[in-house]
Structures are given as C-alpha cells and as structure tokens.
Amino acid sequence: MPKVTIDGTVVEVPAGTNLIEAARQAGVAIPYFCYHPYLSIVGQCRICMVEIEGAPRLAIACATPVTDGMVVRSETSARVKEARDAVMEFLLANHPLDCPVCDQAGECLLQDHSFTEGRDTTHMVETRRTFPGLERRLLGPHIVQNQNRCIHCSRCIRFTQEISETAALTYKSRGNHAFIDTFDGQPFTDPFSACTADVCPVGALTIREFRFRKRAWKLRSTPSVCPGCSIGCNLWIDHHERTVYRFTPRENPAVNATWLCDFGRFLAESLNETHCLHPLHRVEGQLHRVSWGEAMRALALDVSAARTLRVVASANLSNETLFLARELFVRHLKGELVVPVHPGEPRRMKNGKGEWLYSRDAHPNSEGARRLGLELVDGERLARFLYGAADLTVILDPTAHPYLSTAEALQLLRVSPTLSLARTNHPTAEVASWLLPVASLASDEGTFTSSGGHVQRFQPAFSPAGEARPAWQILQLLARAMGVSALDLDSPAAVFAAMATKEKGFSGLEWERLGGGSPSTYREHQHVG
Amino acid sequence: MEPVLLRARGVPNSRHIDTYLAAGGYEGLKKALTMDPEAVTKEVLDSELRGRGGAGFPTGRKWTFVPKEHPGPKYLICNADESEPGTFKDREIIEYDPHLLIEGIAIASYAIRANTAYIYIRGEFVRWARILETAIAEARQRDILGASVMGSNYRLDVWVHRGAGAYICGEETSLIESLEGKRGFPRLKPPFPAVVGVFGKPTVVNNVETLACVPSILTRGAAWFASIGRPRNTGPKLYCVSGHVRRPGVYELPMGVTFREIIEEHCGGIRDGHTLKAFFPGGSSAPVMTPDQIDVKADFDACAEAGSMLGSGGVIVLDDSVDMVEAAANLAHFYAHESCGQCTPCREGSDWAMDILDRILEGHGRPEDPATLLRICQYASQGMTICPLGDAFALPISSIVKKFPYEFERHIAAATPRPPKKLPVLPWAGPRPGFDGQ
Ligand SMILES: Cc1cc2nc3c(=O)[nH]c(=O)nc-3n(C[C@H](O)[C@H](O)[C@H](O)COP(=O)(O)O)c2cc1C
Ligand code: SF4
Ligand code: FES
Numbered sequence: 021m022p023k024v025t026i027d028g029t030v031v032e033v034p035a036g037t038n039l040i041e042a043a044r045q046a047g048v049a050i051p052y053f054c055y056h057p058y059l060s061i062v063g064q065c066r067i068c069m070v071e072i073e074g075a076p077r078l079a080i081a082c083a084t085p086v087t088d089g090m091v092v093r094s095e096t097s098a099r100v101k102e103a104r105d106a107v108m109e110f111l112l113a114n115h116p117l118d119c120p121v122c123d124q125a126g127e128c129l130l131q132d133h134s135f136t137e138g139r140d141t142t143h144m145v146e147t148r149r150t151f152p153g154l155e156r157r158l159l160g161p162h163i164v165q166n167q168n169r170c171i172h173c174s175r176c177i178r179f180t181q182e183i184s185e186t187a188a189l190t191y192k193s194r195g196n197h198a199f200i201d202t203f204d205g206q207p208f209t210d211p212f213s214a215c216t217a218d219v220c221p222v223g224a225l226t227i228r229e230f231r232f233r234k235r236a237w238k239l240r241s242t243p244s245v246c247p248g249c250s251i252g253c254n255l256w257i258d259h260h261e262r263t264v265y266r267f268t269p270r271e272n273p274a275v276n277a278t279w280l281c282d283f284g285r286f287l288a289e290s291l292n293e294t295h296c297l298h299p300l301h302r303v304e305g306q307l308h309r310v311s312w313g314e315a316m317r318a319l320a321l322d323v324s325a326a327r328t329l330r331v332v333a334s335a336n337l338s339n340e341t342l343f344l345a346r347e348l349f350v351r352h353l354k355g356e357l358v359v360p361v362h363p364g365e366p367r368r369m370k371n372g373k374g375e376w377l378y379s380r381d382a383h384p385n386s387e388g389a390r391r392l393g394l395e396l397v398d399g400e401r402l403a404r405f406l407y408g409a410a411d412l413t414v415i416l417d418p419t420a421h422p423y424l425s426t427a428e429a430l431q432l433l434r435v436s437p438t439l440s441l442a443r444t445n446h447p448t449a450e451v452a453s454w455l456l457p458v459a460s461l462a463s464d465e466g467t468f469t470s471s472g473g474h475v476q477r478f479q480p481a482f483s484p485a486g487e488a489r490p491a492w493q494i495l496q497l498l499a500r501a502m503g504v505s506a507l508d509l510d511s512p513a514a515v516f517a518a519m520a521t522k523e524k525g526f527s528g529l530e531w532e533r534l535g536g537g538s539p540s541t542y543r544e545h546q547h548v549g
Numbered sequence: 550m551e552p553v554l555l556r557a558r559g560v561p562n563s564r565h566i567d568t569y570l571a572a573g574g575y576e577g578l579k580k581a582l583t584m585d586p587e588a589v590t591k592e593v594l595d596s597e598l599r600g601r602g603g604a605g606f607p608t609g610r611k612w613t614f615v616p617k618e619h620p621g622p623k624y625l626i627c628n629a630d631e632s633e634p635g636t637f638k639d640r641e642i643i644e645y646d647p648h649l650l651i652e653g654i655a656i657a658s659y660a661i662r663a664n665t666a667y668i669y670i671r672g673e674f675v676r677w678a679r680i681l682e683t684a685i686a687e688a689r690q691r692d693i694l695g696a697s698v699m700g701s702n703y704r705l706d707v708w709v710h711r712g713a714g715a716y717i718c719g720e721e722t723s724l725i726e727s728l729e730g731k732r733g734f735p736r737l738k739p740p741f742p743a744v745v746g747v748f749g750k751p752t753v754v755n756n757v758e759t760l761a762c763v764p765s766i767l768t769r770g771a772a773w774f775a776s777i778g779r780p781r782n783t784g785p786k787l788y789c790v791s792g793h794v795r796r797p798g799v800y801e802l803p804m805g806v807t808f809r810e811i812i813e814e815h816c817g818g819i820r821d822g823h824t825l826k827a828f829f830p831g832g833s834s835a836p837v838m839t840p841d842q843i844d845v846k847a848d849f850d851a852c853a854e855a856g857s858m859l860g861s862g863g864v865i866v867l868d869d870s871v872d873m874v875e876a877a878a879n880l881a882h883f884y885a886h887e888s889c890g891q892c893t894p895c896r897e898g899s900d901w902a903m904d905i906l907d908r909i910l911e912g913h914g915r916p917e918d919p920a921t922l923l924r925i926c927q928y929a930s931q932g933m934t935i936c937p938l939g940d941a942f943a944l945p946i947s948s949i950v951k952k953f954p955y956e957f958e959r960h961i962a963a964a965t966p967r968p969p970k971k972l973p974v975l976p977w978a979g980p981r982p983g984f985d986g987q
Contacts, residue, residue: 078933
C-alpha cells in the first residue's frame with residue numbers, strides 16, 4: 021500500500037485512495053464542497069487545493085490519487101491557504117450572507133469553512149447576482165430551492181444521475197447564471213428527492229417538511245434503523261426535547277450508503293404520535309385507567325387461566341421482543357403465535373457498491389421473525405388464525421397488518437377477551453379488554469434483522485411518553501408477574517445475550533459490536549459527504 | 550511562399566472533388582495507405598507539425614498517445630468549432646478546399662487506426678456544414694471514404710456534427726461531451742482523450758488547419774514541411790488579421806514571420822491617421838502585446854518567450870483610438886457569457902471582473918479596482934480551473950491591467966462614487982405560484 025506524508029503525518033492507505041480520504045486518516049481535514057465519497061468526482065469547487073512536493077502547480081485533492089512517497093502540504097502551505105482564501109472569496113462573492121435566516125445554518129459546509137478559515141472582508145462591491153423567482157421555489161413535493169445560495173457543486177445533479185438514476189435534475193443556462201431545475205420542467209418527484217437536500221452542502225435545497233422546524237445545532241441524534249421496510253436502512257433520529265424532527269441517513273456501505281428513500285425518511289414524525297399513555301382496562305364496556313402493577317397482576321391471572329391462548333406478534337417488533345414473546349407465550353404457556361407479514365409497496369435502496377437492494381415486505385424485522393422460527397402468515401392466514409376460538413388473544417402490535425383494522429377482524433376479536441399493546445389510536449382499541457401503552461421506535465431499544473441478513477441495533481432517543489413502556493419490557497413485566505424468572509431479563513442487552521446463546525441465527529454476535537455508534541449531536545456526523 | 554492551405558482560394562469551382570483531384574488531391578492519402586500507420590505518424594512527427602487549435606501541441610506526439618493495442622474502436626475528431634474571437638481561418642479552408650480537410654482527416658484516422666471520424670462544426674456554420682456534407686458525399690461516391698478507402702481494406706466513415714453555438718465546446722473534452730449528446734462541460738484531465746475520449750474510447754482531437762497540413766506532409770515529405778519556419782515551429786500558418794489594419798483578412802505565411810511583416814506589409818499597416826496601440830497575437834485568449842514587441846516572430850516559441858501565445862493565430866490589432874479598459878470589458882463580457890460555470894474561479898471570477906470593468910466604464914471606478922482585477926485573474930488561472938478557459942479570460946485581462954495601468958488610472962481619477970442603489974419597493978403580489986408560504 022502506498023505511503024503518503026500529509027502535513028508531516030505519514031499514513032499508509034490503499035492504492036487509489038484520493039488525498040481527501042488519505043488526509044482524513046492522517047487527521048488533516050481538507051475542505052471540500054463538490055466532493056462526496058459516494059458520488060463521482062468532478063473537481064468543480066476548487067477549495068480542496070493542496071501542494072504536492074515536486075509539482076509546480078497546486079492540485080485538487082479530490083481528484084488526486086495517492087502515490088507512494090507523495091509529500092502533500094495542506095494546512096502547512098501558505099500557497100494553499102492563499103488559493104483557498106481566493107476560492108472562498110469567489111464563492112462568497114455572490115452567495116447571500118443570510119445565515120441567520122437560512123435553515124441550513126449549523127450544518128452548512130460553506131458556513132463551517134467560513135467560520136474556521138474565512139475572513140470577514142471581501143473585495144466584492146458589485147451588486148450580487150440573484151435569481152428572481154427562484155429564491156423560494158418548490159422544486160418538488162419535498163424540496164424547496166433557493167438558487168441564490170447555490171454554489172454550483174452539482175452534487176444534487178450527480179445524485180439523481182448516479183444514485184437514484186432518474187437524472188431528474190440538471191443545470192439550465194450557463195456560467196454564473198446556471199441554475200438547478202428538473203430536466204423536463206416537471207415537479208421533482210424522484211423517490212429519493214430529499215437526499216438531494218442532504219447532499220447539498222449549502223441551503224440551496226432544503227427539505228420542506230423540516231424547514232424552520234428546528235435549528236440544526238439544537239438537535240441530538242440517536243442511531244436507529246428505518247422502520248419502513250425490510251431493507252433496514254441505517255439512520256439517525258434527530259430529536260430535541262422528546263420530539264422527533266427528522267430522520268437523516270447514517271452511513272452504512274452495506275445497506276444504504278448514506279441515503280434514505282423519501283417514504284422512510286418522512287416516517288420520522290409519525291414516531292411523535294402517542295395517543296395511548298396509560299394502561300387501560302375495560303370494565304362493563306368502559307375503559308378505566310389502571311396502574312401497571314394492577315394491570316400486570318390481573319393479566320398474570322388472565323393469561324395463566326386461558327386454556328387456549330393465541331398471539332398476533334409483528335414483524336415490526338425487535339428480535340428481543342419476539343424472542344421474549346416466543347419463550348413466554350409458546351414455550352412456556354403453549355399458546356399459538358403468528359407473525360403477519362404485509363408485502364407493502366415495493367421499495368429499493370442503493371448500497372455503497374452501487375447495487376440495488378429490494379424490499380421483501382413492509383416490515384423492518386420479518387427476517388428476524390423467520391430466523392427465530394416463528395410462523396409468518398399473510399392476511400388470508402391471519403384471518404383464519406383469528407377465526408379459530410381462543411380464551412385470550414394477545415395483539416403485540418395492532419399495526420402489524422392492515423387486516424387487523426378491518427371490520428371483519430374486529431368482529432372476530434370481539435368474541436373473546438383481547439389484550440392489545442397500543443401507541444396510536446387504532447380500531448382494535450374498541451374491542452380490546454386490556455390496552456397497554458407501548459413506546460415508539462424512538463424510545464425502544466433492540467435489534468432488527470434486515471432482509472440482507474444484517475442484525476442491526478437501534479437505540480432509544482428519549483424516554484417514552486406518559487406511562488408507555490417498550491414492548492420488550494411489557495413482556496418482561498408479565499413474565500415477572502407470572503413468576504417465569506428465566507425471562508425476567510432487565511435489558512434488551514440481556515435478552516440479546518440469552519438469545520445469542522440459544523439461537524443459531526444470533527450465535528457469535530455481541531451486542532456491543534452491533535454498531536449504531538454512540539448518540540451524538542448532529543454536527544459530528546453530518547454530511548458523510 | 551506559394552500557398553499550401555489556401556491553394557484553392559480563387560480557383561473556380563474549387564470545392565468540387567474533380568477540381569481537387571485534378572490538382573493532385575488525395576495523393577497523400579493514396580501514399581499513406583501504402584505505408585504502415587506508424588510510418589505515417591512518424592512522418593508527421595518528423596515534420597514537427599504543431600496543433601493549430603491553440604495549444605500548439607506536437608500533432609505526431611498526440612497520435613502516438615493512442616494505445617496501439619486497444620481492442621475496441623478509436624475515433625478521430627476534427628475540431629471545427631472555431632469560436633475564438635478574432636479567428637476565422639478554419640472556415641476559409643472549408644469554404645475553398647473541403648477535400649483538403651477530408652484528406653487530412655482520412656490520413657490522420659488511418660494513422661491512429663480509427664474507422665470513424667467526426668467533424669464537430671460550430672452551430673452557426675450552417676453553410677460550411679453543408680459544404681462538408683456535400684464533399685463527404687462526393688468522396689464516398691468515389692470510394693475515397695467508406696468501406697474500402699481508395700481500394701484498400703481500410704474502412705472510414707466521416708460524419709459532420711453541428712454544435713449548438715457554445716464557445717466552450719471548442720475545448721476538446723467539452724466538445725467530446727457535446728458530441729456524446731451531453732451538456733458541454735469540460736472533463737477533468739487525466740485521463741486525456743487520447744486514452745479515454747468520446748464514448749470512453751481513445752480519441753484524437755485535431756484542429757481543421759492542423760489536419761489540412763497533413764496531406765502535403767505526405768506528398769512533399771516531412772523535410773519540406775520542416776524547412777518552413779524554424780525548428781519546432783514549422784510549416785505554413787494561417788494568420789487571421791482583424792481590427793484596425795487597412796487590409797484585414799486571412800493570410801497564409803510561413804511560420805515565423807514577424808508581426809511587423811504581417812501588420813505592415815501584408816495588411817497594409819494601421820488605418821490612416823492612427824498608430825498601433827496593442828495587438829493580440831493569437832485570438833482574444835492570448836495576453837496582449839504592445840508596439841515594442843512588433844518584431845517578435847509569429848510562431849509558438851517566440852510568442853511564448855514574449856509572454857504571450859500564438860494560440861489560434863488570430864491577430865487582433867488595436868490602434869490608438871481604442872480605450873483599453875473598454876477592450877478589457879469587451880473581453881470580460883465574452884468570457885463571462887461563455888464560461889460553462891463548473892469551476893468556482895472561472896464562473897465567479899469572469900462575472901465579477903465584468904462587473905468591475907463595467908463599473909469603471911460607467912464612471913464609478915475605485916482606486917483598488919486594478920488590484921482586485923489582478924487578484925481575480927491570478928486565482929482564475931494557472932491550474933485553478935478544470936479547463937484553460939480560466940486562463941483564457943484571466944491572462945489577457947491581467948495583461949491589459951499590467952500593460953496599460955494609466956488607462957485605468959485615467960478612468961478612476963475622473964470617477965464619481967456610485968450613487969447608492971435605490972431598491973424598489975415591490976408591491977406585495979401574494980405568494981408565488983407553487984410555493985406554500987413556508
Ligand atoms: C476554451 C477553449 C476553446 C477552444 N476552442 C477551440 C476551437 O474553437 N477550435 C479548435 O480547433 N480548438 C479549440 N480549442 C483547443 C482544443 O481544446 C484543442 O486543444 C485542439 O482542438 C487540439 O487540436 P490541435 O492539436 O490540432 O491544436 C479550445 C480550447 C479552449 C480551452
Ligand atoms: S474553467 Fe471555466 S469554462 Fe473551463 S470548466 Fe471551469 S468553469 Fe467551465
Ligand atoms: S474540487 Fe475537490 S472538492 Fe471540489
């Protein structure tokens with residue numbers, strides 16, 4: 021492997037690595053705007069200039085692969101500093117200095133570089149170039165364009181050409197008056213449209229749903245996994261004061277590189293919907309609020325009294341929850357358990373190698389359920405399952421399958437007592453005799469197994485609303501109330517450890533190593549690019 | 550010197566293939582086909598022919614960069630985009646002698662083993678595109694082009710492709726993008742077109758005049774060609790003289806005549822009552838030269854030594870009636886309009902320089918303006934950009950600022966401060982269509 025010296029630090033990197041990445045490893049941050057690790061290299065912005073010993077001219081680091089023995093100067097070269105200073109002056113010549121009202125502030129590469137390196141003066145005294153009519157334009161359903169801020173890095177264009185493959189965006193006009201538009205002039209309806217705002221280094225493209233909702237620096241980020249489909253894209257839950265504001269992609273070359281589809285991304289705010297805040301018990305047709313203690317004592321009796329017990333689990337639940345459910349309801353109580361699976365809309369995602377991954381169904385953990393040996397059923401078989409008689413029905417997730425909200429399903433459930441976990445208003449609440457408030461993904465912890473076979477961990481962003489508890493904990497409490505001490509495991513990590521020793525699909529895996537990283541403020545991981 | 554490239558100018562019906570054949574046309578191609586492609590390249594290498602498109606790169610060298618063992622197709626492109634201000638020589642060759650160009654294309658294609666050649670012609674050149682189409686059809690009819698070139702087993706197809714009128718598409722990689730049907734954006738180099746060119750295949754791009762030199766190198770020999778001019782600066786050259794001379798036009802002269810000869814002898818000197826103030830030796834992208842440099846030889850190396858470049862050979866002559874600030878502003882307008890907009894320094898710099906020069910001309914210059922212009926030019930050239938258009942705008946403008954500082958001073962001394970801009974108060978017209986008010 022070639023060895024390079026960057027600002028005095030020697031690093032050894034694989035052949036073909038460019039100087040920006042090599043410098044990153046040497047602990048030297050070379051600024052860049054147009055470069056993005058998952059997009060092609062165009063060398064347009066010219067901020068990444070470095071001095072290479074023996075070369076008369078400065079070179080752009082993004083397009084220069086390392087060669088053995090190369091000596092590179094970035095921060096230590098006065099020539100480089102001057103050149104970058106000049107490029108910054110060019111970029112800021114026409115860029116509006118509207119950071120205070122710009123929603124990208126705090127996560128803007130131009131602003132960051134300006135703050136660390138920039139000067140507060142310019143030679144520019146001319147009238148700034150503007151794009152009347154393009155300052156606040158809705159480019160598509162999710163993207164608001166402010167062309168005045170564009171620094172012509174072409175990242176968004178390359179994204180639609182190389183990643184989403186719609187080639188929807190293009191430059192129109194030429195030179196300093198070139199602007200971003202859809203190729204055909206139609207609305208920008210790319211299924212990955214919001215990623216263009218992620219890759220936009222400045223505030224030229226922003227996400228309509230997130231604009232002006234929260235300043236970027238107030239957000240905390242928690243590693244999680246997209247609940248939208250079986251592909252299992254890695255993401256950050258960006259939240260503040262127990263409210264989820266958005267999902268942003270978390271880098272994982274094997275799954276989603278650093279992209280999210282619009283469908284998954286905009287599930288973020290649905291995590292804030294919490295309508296069930298307390299355990300409820302139906303007495304004479306009326307739901308009454310009870311404490312967790314009361315509920316668990318009563319339920320322990322009901323459950324053990326049931327001669328036939330049936331459980332509708334869900335492929336939206338974590339491996340830990342499914343494992344506890346299987347051990348408690350099937351192994352211990354000899355009940356019947358099914359996991360309904362809904363095919364959902366076909367979705368796809370491009371991984372870091374540029375290959376498309378296709379969704380198998382609409383659930384994040386159907387593969388986990390399969391690996392735990394659970395019975396996966398479609399809507400038809402779910403109906404037949406509910407048609408049989410039982411003393412008690414347990415619904416671990418009313419949103420497990422659309423069938424559960426049909427009138428037919430409700431009629432079948434009315435026949436016998438039903439215990440349901442619930443977060444949002446759902447028709448099953450009308451027929452349930454017990455309703456237990458369950459936490460959203462943002463307050464849960466555990467692992468999902470993607471359809472590609474990756475066991476991926478998600479972490480809790482904040483504590484659940486009201487008295488809600490994560491599903492695994494509800495099962496743990498029930499096991500405790502019933503005196504099943506083997507399942508009285510006090511954390512998802514402990515459940516996972518138990519699972520790893522028992523289950524083939526999980527053997528050899530260690531909780532701590534399942535990735536996810538540590539929660540951070542947004543700035544530390546923003547822009548993989 | 551008897552004309553070589555403009556031999557047909559003034560000959561009746563000179564465009565017709567019979568006229569060309571009667572004058573000994575296509576003999577060079579016939580000879581080339583009896584030789585090894587490498588021997589043809591060697592001949593051109595020995596002639597020391599240098600590219601006439603602007604950069605002056607040795608043509609034979611360029612051909613040797615094409616990987617010989619490359620399995621797939623290779624391409625030759627004739628660059629007929631000719632949009633450099635002050636340059637109008639390629640058009641002249643096509644107008645009078647299209648078969649000379651086609652013969653040159655055929656020989657060059659043979660030398661690099663290309664079976665397809667494209668002529669990328671400037672969009673506005675409708676008439677000349679038609680002339681080429683006609684000439685290609687004639688050559689195909691006589692089996693000079695097509696499946697079997699002049700009875701050999703070498704196949705060559707030549708296509709004319711019309712550009713859409715962008716200066717930047719004269720730059721070879723941008724031309725290639727445009728030929729592929731994309732936006733005319735120059736590519737990052739390396740890889741160079743000789744290795745990865747049009748459709749990802751090895752491609753040689755040569756100027757019209759360069760290729761028109763090739764037939765005579767084969768018929769008369771490399772030694773004859775090299776005997777014109779001086780070592781490394783050989784052959785006949787077309788000089789297009791425009792501006793304030795008595796007889797502007799295209800002149801074919803041996804490489805290395807002095808600018809004095811061109812301007813005073815051939816063009817009849819500066820128009821009456823005026824004196825020479827400055828001239829651009831090689832199109833508007835070359836740094837300006839002053840009257841004291843008039844004895845410089847008009848060849849590649851001498852111009853480079855004089856701090857400028859021969860470029861395309863478009864000599865733009867300015868007399869003492871010209872305000873150099875106005876000349877600089879004129880250039881800046883052209884380059885700001887033609888910058889493709891990829892690179893920050895060229896996109897922002899050309900526009901900014903234009904604004905400064907316009908402001909000076911409006912009478913609101915500031916003392917720091919020349920220094921700002923020099924700073925803009927410094928950081929828009931010398932490798933700060935993807936393609937040489939950055940240099941093309943920066944070098945002439947900075948040369949004017951440096952060589953004619955007093956002209957700027959005169960404007961600036963008489964300047965008044967710019968009145969503060971009154972921003973119009975716009976009536977509230979309701980939300981913009983398509984915008985939801987966030
Ligand atoms: C901005 C720009 C414009 C150019 N325009 C032309 C042109 O109009 N015609 C041309 O032959 N070469 C033009 N060139 C030069 C070409 O890039 C290329 O060097 C040339 O076609 C090579 O041919 P040659 O080796 O025969 O000179 C231009 C270069 C630049 C940077
Ligand atoms: S130097 Fe100018 S014309 Fe050339 S690629 Fe850059 S922006 Fe385009
Ligand atoms: S030119 Fe290298 S990052 Fe933009």
